[in-house]
Amino acid sequence: METRLPSKTLTALAVVPLIPLLLVWVLTEGFSANPSLPPFFSKILPLLLSLISMLSAVFAYNAARDEEPEWGGGLLFKLIEGLALGYVLLALIFTVLIITIYFVRA
Structure with missing residues (x-):
């Protein structure tokens, strides 16, 4: 059985969410x-x-999730899915930090 690799588009999509998060860190000067x-x-x-x-x-x-094969060889796709969920969680944490630090000052 041949292992199926993620497409180049999916590989690029796995890295794209990191760039705005790094920009957030730089622009807020580490919050x-x-x-x-x-x-x-x-x-x-x-x-x-x-x-x-x-x-x-x-x-x-x-x-x-869409590109993941139905049978076997889906470890790379699961890693990309986990990475994407981690980015969602990190972006949510950054959003909450921005709102609490800069907009809801006591």
Whole structure:
């Protein structure tokens, strides 16, 4: 039985959600309480980027589920699905951090 590898598109989709999350980390300066960037770049844009990352991770998860073979050899697809779910969770955590640190100050 021949193992089926993920397509190049699916492999690219597995990496795409990481890029906005890294940009969120850089723009918020590690979720600093007083970032040096203007509010649009340190508060609003990171929120949008984390939501974009979450949506692209859901898209990658669905693409991996769609490409996964029905019988055998699905370990790589399961890894991509797990990675996509991890990105969704990380983007959700980043979104909650952005909202609580920058918008709901006590």
